[in-house]
Amino acid sequence: MANNTQDQDSSMTLKLILAWGFVGIPLCWGVVQTLINSMKLFQ
């Protein structure tokens, strides 16, 4: 029973990492690109 709950927990953690990575990585890439462009204001 305890093992089953532990499996469920680790599977949910993996899902959370995958789901947040799926949206977070492209978003961070976009933010970095925009930040690089924004630096032109200070040049």
Place this chain on the structure above:
Amino acid sequence: MSFLDRSHTIAEPGFSRWLVPPAALCVHLCIGQAYAFSVFNLPMTRLIGITQPAQGDWKLTELGWIFSLAIFFLGVSSAVFGRWVEEGGPRKAMFTAALCWAGGFFISAIGVYAHTLWLIYLGYGVLGGIALGIGYISPVSTLIKWFPDRPGMATGMAIMGFGGGAFIASPLSVWLMSKFHTATHVGVAETFIVLGVVYFFFMIVGSIIVRVPPPGWAPAGYIAPKESMGLITRNDVFVYDSLKTPQFWLIWWILCLNVTAGIGVLGQASAMSQEMFPGHITPVAAAGFVGLMSLFNMGGRFFWASTSDYIGRRNTYFVFMVLGFFLYCTVPYTGSVGSVVGFVICFLIIISMYGGGFSTVPAYLRDMFGTRYVGAIHGLLLTAWSMAGIFGPVLVNYIREYNVTHGVPKAQAYNTTMYIMAGLLVIGFICNFFVKPVDKRHHMLATDKRGLEAAPAQA
């Protein structure tokens, strides 16, 4: 297609509510591409001439209608389909939005290939606009139900994605066009097809992940208040009954005025900064300034909506109106003393509050009208956005034009506009001041059968 039904999206025990924000972001990051559509404008003016516009090529004025149509249909579709989205559930809505969004890109690609502008109006403008409306409101009520303890933060995360979608779309589109560009081809049609496929995939993943909470679910340790507290109601108002309340129209005007004030300067930020500080802000620096404003627009959506969970929705809008008033009044002063830093800081805060206005409003509606139809009511409210999309740029452009033709130096041509924007925020402050709890006669009763099919999955 029953797997799309609301009843098939009820979460199993052990489901983490933190999976719902990425599901919402899958949709909002994709439809947020709309803010970056302008990257296609110039390439589409030389589809025939390739290196420069030739006879028969489309004009910028004709292409400008694509975005305007999309925003118009965003408002229309969110208002028309709001109830269907609410009762059909988030998965069905996200799936429909994915079909319309990708379909819009594919039809537009055919339009570019065949050089037929009305196909792009139909594809991106109409079909894409419908996807924008359905996609924008689809995760809102689901997030509010999963996060009754922090509804502002939850909706802020999703709506932040709409602001952030352009960050991905803009460099991605430019990169794709450079890859597909040949001596005889601009590469727009192929870019549309790739974007359609990628966005469809992303949005479908979101629709697969999304779940609604089971009946009676509440986060661990959260005890829902039994009675209404201040402006936060424990009752629900039927979607169309909300239109009969003064609260709906007061919030409609609050959103419209806040967005009008922000959208006008957002579109003109580059030109405005260069004309107010000639010689100090170059076109390259102005482009950097626009990028920085986009970041604050996105960040403000999360920051202000999350803050509203602690200080209250009404107080958050009071901050927007009061702080915005002082900042708009300060902008002409920064121009007169040549303070670029002051000018930049003023606009970054203003634009963060513009984004915050969008992301805080779903939680404001939830406080007023309850959770049951909040998505549909939010859909009706988005007509304020469509209206502001017309008013804001027109105000800035026409007042500037009037001033310049009447001999006002370009550096001071925006001063009147800034004071008018400040004035709009005063009206917004008054509207916000009059927001009171909804009268009991508008509350849904336990015996109310309307929208009964949606009831079993309600939290």
